[in-house]
Amino acid sequence: MAAEIQPKPLTRKPILLQRMEGSQEVVNMAVIVPKEDGVISVSEDRTVRVWLKRDSGQYWPSIYHAMPSPCSCMSFNPETRRLSIGLDNGTISEFILSEDYNKMTSVKNYQGGVTALCWDPVQRVLFSGSSDHSVIMWDIGGRKGTAIELQGHNDKVQALSYAQHTRQLISCGGDGGIVVWNMDVERQETPEWLDSDSCQKCDQPFFWNFKQMWDSKKIGLRQHHCRKCGKAVCGKCSSKRSSIPLMGFEFEVRVCDSCHEAITDEERAPTATFHDSKHNIVHVHFDATRGWLLTSGTDKVIKVLSFCKRKSLHEMYKNCY
16 A cells, blocks of 8 residues: 655745845834835834835835824724824824825824824724823714823733723733733823912912912912812812722822712723733734734744633633733
8 A cells, every 4th residue: 555645744935025125223013004016104214114125026105295293103994095194203193094095194193192092983083191190082983072081001001902892901911021901991181280379278378479479478389280170279278188089090099089079989980901921022913804913022922812701801811921
């Protein structure tokens, strides 16, 4: 009986299709333009480039745009051709690319220490991670132009990913913390901090209000602000702390005594869950079709976590280490 011939395993080697050169510094991020022979790149040399394939078969920049500061990250929505670019100076710049990808038009600039970006194409919301440990949700869908802050990290936010089918945002901090935010709730914008020369609760003067201190013969107090109402208050009138998840404060923050009494247990219910990735994450990607979460870290480790489809992200994540 003739010996069975075993087929040789196929070894697939990557084939270099194109090289795109010209950036003077590190290219921090690049994406392939879907359904187009094109690539968008941003670099520390402050340039944004859109590379299109020419008749010669080579890729050449159809757009070469200089930014005021090095480009740290970007997010591109191919359906609307909206390009959001995070800069080292803390600005997010938005552009609309023309249909032929030969022109980019400036839309708007936002402020924030940007370290990561991701986009919700359905709600038309841009999420940005910041070096000040916060995540900001920018409503750029033409409704109110609001910016909602999410506080749930103890270190700078280094990576973001959005699970559109469950409306959950995944943010990763420099300390390895992963926060899964439920974005399917009606969140509230934090109030602006009010200016005052005296406590807006007890009318005690603050330490720079010399006239009122002299008139009342009282020593000035240090100024604080209630995170719930934004009023300027003294320490005595803001001795309590509380979480306010719908305002993005998952950790307890300073509130005035009257706001502390008004906040209900339902309002203190968390809207995020917290996990330890056990490595310093620099990039995260969620594949909704397979329920996989990929993280890569400074420890040179890549982790791929598999989730059951019937459970939400925070229910599935706790069993994946």
